[in-house]
Amino acid sequence: MWGKILGALFGMALLKIPGLFIGLLIGHWFDKSYGGAFASRGGFNGFSRDKSEAQGIFRYNTFAVMGHIAKSNGVVTKSHIQQATVFMEQLGLTTVQKQEAQAAFRDGKQTDFPLLEQLAEFKSAYRSRPDLLLMFLEIQISTAYVDLHLSSAEQKILTQVASALGINATQFEHMVSRYEAEARFAKSSHSGTVDAANRLTDAYKILGVNSNSSEAQLKKAYKKLMAQHHPDKLMSQGLPPELMDVAKQKTQDIQAAYELIRKQRG
Structure with missing residues (x-):
C-alpha cells in the first residue's frame, strides 16, 4: 500500500x-x-524502532566489552570497577539502564564470553556507520588505559576488537597514540604546571599531523575529526543519547588542540 x-x-x-x-x-x-x-x-515506524534497537546493541556491547577487557588480566581491578561506575554516572543512566549495563559488564567478564561473535553482530548492526565503530573502539581503548598502562592481554583484546570491526592495524595504532596524547593533553589542561612543548606535541598527535604539515593539511585533519565525532551526526546514526557527552568532550579536545596549534603558528 x-x-x-x-x-x-x-x-x-x-x-x-x-x-x-x-x-x-x-x-x-x-x-x-x-x-x-x-x-x-x-x-515508517520501523525506522524509529530500528534506531532504538541499534542504540540498545551499542549500549550492551559497550559495557560487555568493557567487562571483558577489565577481566583480561585475570582479576578485575578496583580501577576498572570505578571507571565503569563513574562512566555510568556520567552517562546519566536510569536505574533500569544501569542494571542492564551492570549485567552486560558481568557477561563480558565470563570466561566463555563470545567476544568475536558479539562483535560480528555489533558490526552487522553498524556496518554503514563507520564513525560509530571508531567511537566504540575509542571507548574500549580508554577502558584499557584506566590504570595508565596497557597490558599485553588488554592489547590483544583491543587488537581483536579493531580487527573484528574492520579497522586496520595502522589506523588502530594511530587511535591508541591519539588517545594517549588526548589523555596527557586533558591532564595538562587541569594541571598547575604545563610543559608547553609537550602539550603542543600532543596537540599535533591528536589531530594526526605534525609540525611540518601545511595549513591546508592541518585544517583538513581538524575538519575530518570534528565531522567524525560530531554529536548530532553520531546521534542520528544510532548513538545512545546518554553517550552524547562523550562525543561532545571529544570535539572539545579536538578543538582545543587545533586552537593551540593555530595560536602557536600565529
Whole structure:
C-alpha cells in the first residue's frame, strides 16, 4: 500500500495527472516486490524502532566489552570497577539502564564470553556507520588505559576488537597514540604546571599531523575529526543519547588542540 501512496504523490507532484498513473504503477510494483518486507519492519515506524534497537546493541556491547577487557588480566581491578561506575554516572543512566549495563559488564567478564561473535553482530548492526565503530573502539581503548598502562592481554583484546570491526592495524595504532596524547593533553589542561612543548606535541598527535604539515593539511585533519565525532551526526546514526557527552568532550579536545596549534603558528 505504501508504494502506491508514495508513488502517486511523487508522480502527481512531478507530472500531475500522467505522473499519478505512472506513480501508481511503480508503487504497485514496489508493494508486490518489497511491500511485505517493508510492512514486516513496521513501515515508517520501523525506522524509529530500528534506531532504538541499534542504540540498545551499542549500549550492551559497550559495557560487555568493557567487562571483558577489565577481566583480561585475570582479576578485575578496583580501577576498572570505578571507571565503569563513574562512566555510568556520567552517562546519566536510569536505574533500569544501569542494571542492564551492570549485567552486560558481568557477561563480558565470563570466561566463555563470545567476544568475536558479539562483535560480528555489533558490526552487522553498524556496518554503514563507520564513525560509530571508531567511537566504540575509542571507548574500549580508554577502558584499557584506566590504570595508565596497557597490558599485553588488554592489547590483544583491543587488537581483536579493531580487527573484528574492520579497522586496520595502522589506523588502530594511530587511535591508541591519539588517545594517549588526548589523555596527557586533558591532564595538562587541569594541571598547575604545563610543559608547553609537550602539550603542543600532543596537540599535533591528536589531530594526526605534525609540525611540518601545511595549513591546508592541518585544517583538513581538524575538519575530518570534528565531522567524525560530531554529536548530532553520531546521534542520528544510532548513538545512545546518554553517550552524547562523550562525543561532545571529544570535539572539545579536538578543538582545543587545533586552537593551540593555530595560536602557536600565529
